[in-house]
Amino acid sequence: MNLRDRLEQIESLKKKVQQISNNRNQKNTFSKKSNNKSSVSEIVPGNTIETPHGNCFYAERIITPDTSFGENSLSDIQRYFTPGLHLWLPQFNRRGEEFKLEEMLFFDTETTGLAGGSGTYIFLLGLGFFRGEEFHIRQYFMSDYHEEEALLWGVNQLFGQGFKILVTYNGKSYDFPLLQTRYIMTRQPFHLNTSHHLDLLFPTRRLWKRRLQDCTLQNIEKEVLKIRRNGDIPGYLIPQVYFRYLLDKDARPLKPVFAHNQQDIISLVLLATRIGQVLEDPLEMVKSALDLCSIGKIFEGHRDFQYSSKCYEEALKCDLSDEEAVETLRLCAFAYKKQLKWDKAEAAWRDIISLSRDFSPYPYEELAKYYEHQKKDYGQAESIVEEALHRLNRENISGSVKTEWRKDLDHRLARIKRKKQREGFSCSEG
DNA sequence: TTTCGGCCCAAAATGGAAGT
DNA sequence: ACTTCCATTTTGGGCCGAAA
Structure with a gap:
C-alpha cells in the first residue's frame, strides 16, 4: 500500500469515527444520562503519579495468588514453573540460575493498531508481578498522545526493580520491539533489564498445535486452561474504542479494554503454569495422543530419545484411528532407531505396513x-x-x-x- | 590406499502464524 | 498491514564401510 492509499484510508476512518460520534450525540440528546462522561480513574481503581513529563495514571488490581482461574490458581506457578523451564531457556540450567517468583514480569500491551513501526502507540501497558503474598496487575494508561512520555517514564520506575524474566505472548515479535521503539522515539532510557525473555507462544505451539487448529491466546484459554471470558472485547476492536475515547473522552467504553488486558496477564501466569505441569509429568498429566506426540517431539529435540519413545508408547495406548496410529508409530520407530533398539523399531515398521491404507x-x-x-x-x-x-x-x-x-x-x-x-x-x- | 555410494546431521532457505 | 521468530523442508559436507 502506498502513501496516498494510506492517507485516504486514514481520512475515511476519521469520517467513520466522526459519524459514530455524531450518532452518539444525537442519541444522547434524547437521553437524560446524555452528558455523563466518566474519566478513567472513575472506571478503574488506580493512582496518579507525577513525572518530569506530567502526570501518569495507572490502574492497579491486587489478587491473592490462591484465587483460582479454571483448573489452576496463580500460586501454582511456584511449583510448576521451574521444572521444564530449561527446555525453553537452556541457559537456565547450565548456569544453575534459580529465579524467584518476584523476579518474573508478565507483560502485555494494548495499542493503536497492529501495524508496528513508529506510528503505533502503546496506550495501555499491563504488567503483572508477585509481591509477597500478592499478585499485582498494574496497567499504565495514556489518555492522549502527549502523555506517552509520562507513561514510559512511569513504567521505567517499575522496570528498574530488578526483574529477571519477562513473560509474554508473542511479545518477542510484537510487544517488546514496539516498546523499545517507543523509548527510542521519546528519547528516553530503557530500564527494563531482564536477562531472559520467555515468549509463551512458542512452547504453546509446540505443545498444542497438533491438536488445536489455532494457538491464539483466546483459543488456548478455552481449550487448554478451561477459562471463559465474560463480555470480552475482541482485539481488533480495541484501537477503534481508543480512537473514539480520544475524541469524546468518555472512558466507559474502555472498561472492557482494561478487563481484557488484565485477563491476558492472568492467562500468561496460568499458561506458564500449565506448560510447566505438562512437561513435568506428561505421562500422567496428558491424556491426548496428539499432545503426547507433541511432547515426544520436544524431548526428541533435546536428544532424549528414551523419554520421547515413552511418550509415543503412551500415545499408542490411546484410542487412535489407523492414520493417527501410523503417524505415531513412525515417530516411535524413529526414536527406537536412535536408541539402536532395532527389534522394537522393526516391529513398529511392520505395524505401519499392516495399518496403512x-x-x-x-x-x-x-x-x-x-x-x-x-x-x-x-x-x-x-x-x-x-x-x-x-x-x-x-x-x-x-x-x-x-x-x-x-x-x-x-x-x-x-x-x-x-x-x-x-x-x-x-x-x-x- | 584411494574412491565411491549410502546414510545422517547440520546449515541454509522457505513458509506460516501471532500480537492490536 | 507488519515484523519476527520458529518449524519444516531442502541442500551440502563428513563419516563409514565396501570395492578396486
Whole structure:
C-alpha cells in the first residue's frame, strides 16, 4: 500500500469515527444520562503519579495468588514453573540460575493498531508481578498522545526493580520491539533489564498445535486452561474504542479494554503454569495422543530419545484411528532407531505396513536399510524391497510420484542383489 | 590406499502464524 | 498491514564401510 492509499484510508476512518460520534450525540440528546462522561480513574481503581513529563495514571488490581482461574490458581506457578523451564531457556540450567517468583514480569500491551513501526502507540501497558503474598496487575494508561512520555517514564520506575524474566505472548515479535521503539522515539532510557525473555507462544505451539487448529491466546484459554471470558472485547476492536475515547473522552467504553488486558496477564501466569505441569509429568498429566506426540517431539529435540519413545508408547495406548496410529508409530520407530533398539523399531515398521491404507515406501525402505546394513541379511532385504515394488505396481498412485518411488526402489534392489550375489560367491569359494 | 555410494546431521532457505 | 521468530523442508559436507 502506498502513501496516498494510506492517507485516504486514514481520512475515511476519521469520517467513520466522526459519524459514530455524531450518532452518539444525537442519541444522547434524547437521553437524560446524555452528558455523563466518566474519566478513567472513575472506571478503574488506580493512582496518579507525577513525572518530569506530567502526570501518569495507572490502574492497579491486587489478587491473592490462591484465587483460582479454571483448573489452576496463580500460586501454582511456584511449583510448576521451574521444572521444564530449561527446555525453553537452556541457559537456565547450565548456569544453575534459580529465579524467584518476584523476579518474573508478565507483560502485555494494548495499542493503536497492529501495524508496528513508529506510528503505533502503546496506550495501555499491563504488567503483572508477585509481591509477597500478592499478585499485582498494574496497567499504565495514556489518555492522549502527549502523555506517552509520562507513561514510559512511569513504567521505567517499575522496570528498574530488578526483574529477571519477562513473560509474554508473542511479545518477542510484537510487544517488546514496539516498546523499545517507543523509548527510542521519546528519547528516553530503557530500564527494563531482564536477562531472559520467555515468549509463551512458542512452547504453546509446540505443545498444542497438533491438536488445536489455532494457538491464539483466546483459543488456548478455552481449550487448554478451561477459562471463559465474560463480555470480552475482541482485539481488533480495541484501537477503534481508543480512537473514539480520544475524541469524546468518555472512558466507559474502555472498561472492557482494561478487563481484557488484565485477563491476558492472568492467562500468561496460568499458561506458564500449565506448560510447566505438562512437561513435568506428561505421562500422567496428558491424556491426548496428539499432545503426547507433541511432547515426544520436544524431548526428541533435546536428544532424549528414551523419554520421547515413552511418550509415543503412551500415545499408542490411546484410542487412535489407523492414520493417527501410523503417524505415531513412525515417530516411535524413529526414536527406537536412535536408541539402536532395532527389534522394537522393526516391529513398529511392520505395524505401519499392516495399518496403512495407502502405500508409502517409507516403512519398506527403513526395513530394507535395517536388513542390509545392520543384520546383513541380503535375502530379507531383497524380499522386502520386492514386496514394496509389488505393492507399488498394484496401487493407484499418481504418475510422477510413482516413477520416482520406483526408481529409488529399483536402485536399492539392484544394489542388494549385487551384494547378495557376491556373498554367494565368497561362500561357495570358501 | 584411494574412491565411491549410502546414510545422517547440520546449515541454509522457505513458509506460516501471532500480537492490536 | 507488519515484523519476527520458529518449524519444516531442502541442500551440502563428513563419516563409514565396501570395492578396486
